[in-house]
Amino acid sequence: MKFVVITGLSGAGKSQAMKSMEDLGFYCVDNLPPSLIPKFAELCFHAKGDIEKIALVIDIRGGRFFDDLFESLDTIERMGYLYEVLFLEASDEVLIKRFKETRRNHPLSPEGRIIDGIEAERERLAQLKGKAKHIIDTSNLTSAQLREEIRKIYLEGLKAENLTISILTFGFKKGLPLDADLVFDVRFLPNPHYIDALRDYTGHEPAVREYVMQWPESIAFVEKLKDMIHFLIPYYIKEGKTQLVIAIGCTGGKHRSVTVANILYESLLEKGHRVTINHRDSVRTVRE
Template structure:
């Protein structure tokens, strides 16, 4: 089991970091008292392998319990678990600016002086920083750049595993899916609705897919759609996106959109992307069996 201790200066970006680690597949716990680490390890063992990567945010908010961290880390390492320390830091000027922007009091500031609280925290965290596996200075990092940095350090295996692509069909007359990232209108393709013997079937049926795809326009469009999404997906992954919703719509959401979504889904699956196919409006109304 792998453990990453997220710690560092208050205001340096630990809250943002733990969100990123969750996106990378880590089970995250914020502000866990160090004395409870051993008990938490036992709970993880009971998951029978469901939890194999853990990120724990432990910092000076723990107050008197924070001093138990070193003993708890020694105990964790003695059990054979892999343990790393990620220390987030930033310049004093940047930290002061962030505290002023959020109008929050520094946890070690007794008289309200942010600078004094920062100095005390640096002294208290000096030894822990020296033990750190990775030190990340967030002074000039945007949230997106911090996420990219964490991906570079902690991402294991195929980076596409962290992007889930949802390909969904829908009908414009029922509204565009609100969570769409990309929307494509296929109402210009041949419409089976006007063929009486095909009207009550859907794009899940082979006869409908054959009708729609028996057109040079449909073939050319599906190829161009695949080329476009194949171009965009690596850039979304680089940006740190973990969910992409591609919505394909026709008038009612039963024939053309279902067919094109079906074609795109299988092509993306063949490329190894984690892809989920849904048809929002396909089941509306009665449907014959093929």
């Protein structure tokens, strides 16, 4: 029996994760009081094969009942039922933006500042995060990309490292992304913006990509960038890092950064890494 506890920060995408698990054939229960987990696990086990995959969403909405979670998990371990924890998180900036867009208050700070609730929740969930088998940072993931991550883990049985690489393109004139681990400035490359026939297109278009990559400095930089990232990844994994955000910027975030990011994305996919890509300031956003 596959038993998964979905948890994490409010606003990080647990509801979407549960829907994705349902699509994969999991029997899902949202906000079950943790004290009932052992009894629920026993009922499922005795269902004689009718329920093979279970996912429970457990988070701080349970209030004081949430404190029973660790005792309940210890109990089902003693009962011989194996489980794993899927933990979802996101950056403070992204979580604040999501709460404001939905006009919701944070459950741990209903009358106060959202950031206070986020900080309190991070502290309260720190121990549970430490038990997680899979951690997904949804800061730069679309709903479709989160579904794909869930599918890779629980349908394909992904054997790769527990590291998600997020590539983000941006324009310096609109500001640096706040959650980037590595930032690369490609404004030194020849700019298609000054070519009339290319100005209105993006790095997704073959003509723009061909223009950017026809220069020796572009070819050399991309090769050195790929070498550096491939060199760093094993060390980040060894360190225990679960999310790596690589930001690539040019002036407008439309031509050079998109071209270079797409090439890096393709290279990482070929190596079998878990990687997503988002183009913050490009007119066209590709659904990967």
